[in-house]
Structures are given as C-alpha cells and as structure tokens.
Amino acid sequence: MQYRTFGQVGWKVSAIGAGTWALGSNWGPQDDRQSVAALHKALDLGCNFIDTARAYGNGRSERIIAQVLKERSGDQVYLASKIPPKMPGDWPPSPYDALEDRYPASHVQAELEASLHDLQTDCIDLMQIHTWSRAWNDHPAVFEQMARFKQQGKIRAIGISTPEHDQNAVLDLMRMKLVDSVQVIYNIFDQDASMQIFPLAQQMGIAIIVRVPFDESSLTGKLTATTTFAEGDIRGGYFAGDRLDRTVRRVEAIRQSIADREPEMATAALKFAMKPKAVSTVIPGIRNARQAELNCSAGDQPPLSNELEAELRRHYWRRPFWYAGK
Numbered sequence: 001m002q003y004r005t006f007g008q009v010g011w012k013v014s015a016i017g018a019g020t021w022a023l024g025s026n027w028g029p030q031d032d033r034q035s036v037a038a039l040h041k042a043l044d045l046g047c048n049f050i051d052t053a054r055a056y057g058n059g060r061s062e063r064i065i066a067q068v069l070k071e072r073s074g075d076q077v078y079l080a081s082k083i084p085p086k087m088p089g090d091w092p093p094s095p096y097d098a099l100e101d102r103y104p105a106s107h108v109q110a111e112l113e114a115s116l117h118d119l120q121t122d123c124i125d126l127m128q129i130h131t132w133s134r135a136w137n138d139h140p141a142v143f144e145q146m147a148r149f150k151q152q153g154k155i156r157a158i159g160i161s162t163p164e165h166d167q168n169a170v171l172d173l174m175r176m177k178l179v180d181s182v183q184v185i186y187n188i189f190d191q192d193a194s195m196q197i198f199p200l201a202q203q204m205g206i207a208i209i210v211r212v213p214f215d216e217s218s219l220t221g222k223l224t225a226t227t228t229f230a231e232g233d234i235r236g237g238y239f240a241g242d243r244l245d246r247t248v249r250r251v252e253a254i255r256q257s258i259a260d261r262e263p264e265m266a267t268a269a270l271k272f273a274m275k276p277k278a279v280s281t282v283i284p285g286i287r288n289a290r291q292a293e294l295n296c297s298a299g300d301q302p303p304l305s306n307e308l309e310a311e312l313r314r315h316y317w318r319r320p321f322w323y324a325g326k
C-alpha cells in the first residue's frame with residue numbers, strides 16, 4: 001500500500017481508505033458481520049484511513065468501526081467522521097437556509113459528543129462538516145466552534161465535504177484556511193474538482209479526500225441496463241428512469257478506451273482518482289472482504305499512465321446541466 005501526506009496535517013495516510021456509508025444505511029440490507037470482515041481485511045492490507053459519518057445509520061457505521069478497532073488495539077488508524085446539518089431540512093442545504101438553523105452550536109456540540117461516544121474515543125482525528133451552502137461563506141461561524149473543539153483536544157483536524165451539486169462552494173473556506181481537508185467527488189465522469197479545488201488545495205497545503213470514485217458503483221463496470229437495486233438502496237433513485245441505461249452505455253465506452261491497458265475496470269477507476277498529486281486518499285465504499293481486497297490492491301499498483309489518464313478525461317460527463325438534455 002502506498003502512503004501519502006495528508007496536507008499540512010502531515011499524517012501518512014494510505015492511498016486507498018475505507019468508505020463506510022453502506023455499512024450504516026441507505027444501500028439496502030447490510031450484514032454487520034460482513035462489514036466487520038471488510039474493515040479487518042482493509043486494515044490487514046495496509047489501509048489506515050476510515051471515513052464515516054453520524055448520518056450513516058445514526059452512528060451504526062461508527063459503532064462498527066469502534067468494534068473493529070477494539071479487536072485490533074495498537075494499529076494506527078486515522079478516523080474521519082462528519083457532523084450532519086440539523087434535520088429535517090434539504091440535503092444539500094437550500095440557499096434560503098440559514099447556517100444558524102442548520103448548524104446551530106448546540107446541535108454541532110451534541111453531534112460531536114455522539115460521534116465520540118459511538119467511536120469510543122476522546123479525540124477524533126478528522127471531523128468534517130458534512131455538507132455546505134455557498135450562501136454561508138460570508139459568515140462561516142461553525143468553523144470557530146470547530147476550532148474550539150481542536151483547542152479542547154476533541155478533534156485533531158477540521159474538514160469539509162462538498163455539496164455534490166456545487167462542489168466549488170468550498171473554495172472560499174479553503175482560501176480562508178478554515179479547513180485542513182476537503183472531501184470531494186472525483187471520478188472518470190465527474191472531474192470538476194480538478195479544475196480549481198485541487199490546485200488551491202496544493203497551494204494552501206489542504207488535504208484532498210476523494211469520495212464516490214466508482215460513481216456509486218457504475219465505474220466498477222458491473223451494472224447492466226437491467227440491474228435492479230434492493231429496496232432502500234440509494235441507487236434506485238440515483239440510476240432512476242433512463243439514467244441507468246445512459247450510464248451503462250458510457251461505461252461501455254470507457255471500457256473500450258481502457259481496452260487491455262488495465263486488467264480491471266474498478267482498479268482503473270481507483271487509479272484515475274488517485275492520479276492527481278493533490279489527492280491524499282481515495283475512499284471507495286467497501287461492503288465485504290472481497291471488495292476490500294480488490295480495492296486495496298489498487299494502492300499497490302503502478303500509477304495509471306499519463307496517456308490513459310488523458311484518454312479517460314474525455315469521458316467527463318456534465319450531468320447536472322439541464323440544458324444538456326436527457
């Protein structure tokens with residue numbers, strides 16, 4: 001496993017980390033024993049960075065991680081969790097939402113305490129604000145509270161996770177150096193983060209965590225136009241209507257670009273996400289030991305060639321634009 005420096009915080013984190021959303025909620029049925037086995041396997045293979053959130057089953061994912069870490073005392077593992085906005089409310093937040101309504105100080109304090117409790121620790125390595133609105137950039141008061149948590153020794157570093165529809169909303173927070181890390185979507189389809197966020201992160205010494213490297217699993221190459229998803233699996237909505245069919249056709253074009261230059265599509269997708277210098281760690285979702293093995297293997301391999309990276313960049317897909325049509 002390769003290790004990379006986590007911005008100015010300086011931790012040496014594994015290039016492949018573990019994403020644990022599905023271990024907590026929103027991805028259909030998940031057996032906790034499989035989750036435990038997945039995390040053990042990832043740690044056995046040198047992964048030392050785990051991303052979780054309160055929102056992943058109201059602490060279920062955090063509790064599974066705590067159980068695994070208890071079974072392997074002594075391992076240096078960096079834990080990252082997230083404080084959700086106060087619910088009910090829009091996710092991502094609406095521009096009409098006030099920061100003091102979605103991230104009130106009492107809520108932020110309570111969510112931190114709940115994470116400390118469920119992760120069974122006195123100090124969390126990285127605490128991230130789970131989502132954001134650019135409407136809050138002029139008075140981002142929640143980061144003063146996060147800085148106090150740092151002074152109190154309850155967290156070691158402060159992060160932000162980008163709102164998926166407007167990732168550049170966090171650029172001002174980066175320029176103000178209010179965060180030590182930014183968690184972004186970056187994959188063969190969604191390459192926006194490479195335009196402004198990555199160069200600014202390098203300039204400011206801010207770590208980059210890449211989430212959703214498989215576009216919620218399509219870039220593993222395993223979906224077909226007739227794939228169905230279990231009840232409660234977010235992919236039922238994400239790939240609703242004609243989106244699954246359109247996605248599968250684009251994935252097929254990517255497969256043809258890769259040809260025989262990479263043996264596995266999933267590994268190629270991870271290597272694409274790992275390629276930019278700004279990236280400290282990529283956190284694919286890992287639901288079982290087999291996926292842990294496949295995904296961690298990308299951290300042992302030579303980088304994607306510059307030629308293949310350039311070719312894969314051509315598969316950039318500007319999905320959010322309504323005027324691009326269906």
Ligand SMILES: NC(=O)c1ccc[n+]([C@@H]2O[C@H](COP(=O)([O-])OP(=O)(O)OC[C@H]3O[C@@H](n4cnc5c(N)ncnc54)[C@H](OP(=O)(O)O)[C@@H]3O)[C@@H](O)[C@H]2O)c1
Nearest residue numbers: 019020021161211212213214215216217220284285291294
């Ligand atoms: N706003 C935020 O901050 C935010 C949002 C999203 C995600 N995240 C974080 O980022 C992590 C990664 O994103 P994600 O889990 O949403 O999506 P992803 O990494 O793009 O896709 C993960 C899914 O792909 C499948 N998979 C994983 N490895 C595979 C392999 N080698 N071969 C075939 N299938 C494989 C698994 O689902 P199946 O086995 O069911 O197919 C897994 O749940 C999350 O777990 C979470 O920690 C954060």
